[in-house]
Amino acid sequence: MVSFTILLFFAVSGLTLNHADWFTSGKEVVTKDSGSVNLKWVNQADTNKLNKLQIVEFFRGKHEVKGALSDFRIDDREVSLTFNGPGYLADSFIDRETGKYELTTTRFGAVAVINDLHKGRDSGxxxxxxxxxxxxxxxxxxxxxxxxxxxxxxxxxxxxxxxxxxxxxxxxxxxxxxx
CATH class of the missing domain: 1.20.5 (Single alpha-helices involved in coiled-coils or other helix-helix interfaces)
Structure with missing residues (x-):
């Protein structure tokens, strides 16, 4: 019965992958948030001293961001973070001068979660x-x-x-x- 369940899951998700246009039209939900982080977290000359964990946990706590941190970039003007999970994407851009950020979260729907699990993408x-x-x-x-x-x-x-x-x-x- 375990093999039956596994086979059924991979068979159904194989069909949804092969015909994504049948199942995914208009299913994604995009939310946008903005705010400010503590300026000390992002406005330091030595970027090695930025507390990345504190920034990541801020977004997890305040905005319930899910998924694994897949990208954390720091340049002269901004800090960007990307979180990925099955059927899920969250991007944040923080202005290093002001501490203001914009967060865009996209949920692609249940079929996208199943498809990502089938492929093992962003699933841990x-x-x-x-x-x-x-x-x-x-x-x-x-x-x-x-x-x-x-x-x-x-x-x-x-x-x-x-x-x-x-x-x-x-x-x-x-x-x-x-x-």
Missing amino acids: KAWSWIIDISAVLMTLVSISGIILICFIKKKRLSGFIIAAVGTLVCYLIYKLFVP
Whole structure:
């Protein structure tokens, strides 16, 4: 049943990935916020002394920003932060002179979350393990099916013929239609 659940998830998310236009039209929600951070956090000549953790936790606490910090850039005029998660993106730009910031948060909807989980994008180490374990389970189920067909004399030949035809059809479709 675990393999069934895994197979169902990856089958459905494979369909939503392959036909994203069917499922994602108008589903994203964008919110914008602004405010100011403590000027001491961003207005220092030595950018190595900026307390990055304090800035990140400010946005997590005040605006409930989620996802992993994927980018933290500092230049002469601004500090920019990007947070990514499955179906989620948050960008913040902080003016280093004034401490004023603009935060844009985009939620792409449930289908985007499923698609990102399918690909393992922005989903963290734990989800990466789930994908790996799922792949191993599906491989074992597939191999056990091949082994079982070997022991059923009446179905063995037709089973292997069907497997070979399926493999050949997939290969031909790939060769004919994939540039």
